[in-house]
Amino acid sequence: MFSIGDLSRRTGVKVPTIRYYEQMGLVAAPERSEGNQRRYSRQELERLAFIRHARDLGFAVEDIRSLIELSAHPEQPCGHADRIAEEQLISVREKIAQLKRLEAELERIATCCNGKTVGDCYVIRALSDHALCADEHG
Amino acid sequence: MFSIGDLSRRTGVKVPTIRYYEQMGLVAAPERSEGNQRRYSRQELERLAFIRHARDLGFAVEDIRSLIELSAHPEQPCGHADRIAEEQLISVREKIAQLKRLEAELERIATCCNGKTVGDCYVIRALSDHALCADEHG
DNA sequence: CTTGAAGCTCTAGTGACTAGAGCAATTACA
DNA sequence: TGTAATTGCTCTAGTCACTAGAGCTTCAAG
Numbered sequence: 001m002f003s004i005g006d007l008s009r010r011t012g013v014k015v016p017t018i019r020y021y022e023q024m025g026l027v028a029a030p031e032r033s034e035g036n037q038r039r040y041s042r043q044e045l046e047r048l049a050f051i052r053h054a055r056d057l058g059f060a061v062e063d064i065r066s067l068i069e070l071s072a073h074p075e076q077p078c079g080h081a082d083r084i085a086e087e088q089l090i091s092v093r094e095k096i097a098q099l100k101r102l103e104a105e106l107e108r109i110a111t112c113c114n115g116k117t118v119g120d121c122y123v124i125r126a127l128s129d130h131a132l133c134a135d136e137h138g
Numbered sequence: 139m140f141s142i143g144d145l146s147r148r149t150g151v152k153v154p155t156i157r158y159y160e161q162m163g164l165v166a167a168p169e170r171s172e173g174n175q176r177r178y179s180r181q182e183l184e185r186l187a188f189i190r191h192a193r194d195l196g197f198a199v200e201d202i203r204s205l206i207e208l209s210a211h212p213e214q215p216c217g218h219a220d221r222i223a224e225e226q227l228i229s230v231r232e233k234i235a236q237l238k239r240l241e242a243e244l245e246r247i248a249t250c251c252n253g254k255t256v257g258d259c260y261v262i263r264a265l266s267d268h269a270l271c272a273d274e275h276g
Numbered sequence: 277c278t279t280g281a282a283g284c285t286c287t288a289g290t291g292a293c294t295a296g297a298g299c300a301a302t303t304a305c306a
Numbered sequence: 307t308g309t310a311a312t313t314g315c316t317c318t319a320g321t322c323a324c325t326a327g328a329g330c331t332t333c334a335a336g
Contacts, residue, residue: 003333005282015283020324035332037283057240061323089244092237099234102195106227141302143313153314158293173301175314199292283332294321301314306307 001031002040011048018048026051026065059088139169140178149186156186164189164203197226 008015021027027047031039047068054064063084070081146153159165165185169177185206192202201222208219 003283014325016326017324019284024323033283033332035283037332055323057244058237085244089241092241092244096234096237096241099196099230099237103227103230103234106195106223106230141313142315152294154295155293157315162292171301171314173314175301193292278336280335281333284330286328287326288328289326290324291322295319297317297319299315301312303312304310306309 002045004038004040007040007045007048010045011052013048013052021048021051024061026061026068057088058092059084063088140183142176142178145178145183145186148183149190151186151190159186159189162199164199164206195226196230197222201226 002010004015004018007013007018013021018027022029027044030041030044033039050068051064054067055061059067066084067081140148142153142156145151145156151159156165160167165182168179168182171177188206189202192205193199197205204222205219
């Protein structure tokens with residue numbers, strides 16, 4: 001049996017976050033000690049590790065809920081789980097592409113500032129005048 | 139003079155967001171028509187375009203507030219504006235690196251699922267068992 | 277048996293908006 | 307000039323995924 005602090009240390013999920021997940025129904029309400037403290041089993045540790053891992057990978061809490069439901073029915077086809085992961089992959093790729101555009105523009109902005117005062121600072125000018133942008137964004 | 143809707147169309151910032159920026163003090167409260175509707179000048183249009191652009195580049199509202207304050211003092215050295223842009227560039231690069239790690243793992247997860255049912259689905263297994271990860275994350 | 281860490285519940289705050297209710301003003305057209 | 311559609315107004319509350327703090331109780335070590 002693990003206390004909520006044990007669970008936190010073992011999974012890297014903060015204590016208030018574990019309680020928040022319980023409130024959201026992502027993890028079930030565990031047993032309690034006589035003094036009303038949460039006591040977790042190994043199974044619950046594993047579920048929390050699963051959640052942690054999925055959150056690290058950027059899955060939304062709602063997606064994680066779906067994945068958990070799916071894993072509770074191991075006899076069903078796994079197409080749905082696949083689709084969730086693929087959608088996540090697509091959205092990660094989009095974010096990367098977007099961020100690379102930002103990187104390019106920020107590089108241009110941040111490295112070209114030869115002005116000495118704000119009045120001729122390229123950072124400010126570039127943000128003021130969209131025409132200075134090399135590519136379209138937003 | 140522009141109505142809030144004009145401003146929205148010209149800058150791509152949604153109407154409620156413009157009002158929110160006013161509340162946050164990012165844009166000044168504009169003149170009002172006799173019937174109490176907001177009326178903006180070209181200067182205010184330009185400031186909003188600046189904000190929009192900076193938000194697109196991922197600057198936090200607080201950073202934008204700093205940049206606006208800086209641009210109000212064009213005689214000062216621009217090192218601060220530079221620093222904000224450079225920090226932004228660093229954080230964008232970190233996000234890209236992180237997302238690339240996610241992409242790699244999601245690719246592995248989403249494309250290797252040869253199972254027919256959830257019970258042997260790689261997506262679920264990979265999320266359950268961090269040991270299947272090729273690299274560390276989180 | 278005491279002390280200090282860890283736990284409990286509850287409320288409220290974060291950032292950057294977004295949505296909706298219930299009105300008032302403006303604009304386009306007849 | 308009338309009227310209907312559109313746009314605007316304020317205000318409150320909701321979103322996501324937590325995080326912080328108050329004020330109390332329980333637990334584990336010495």
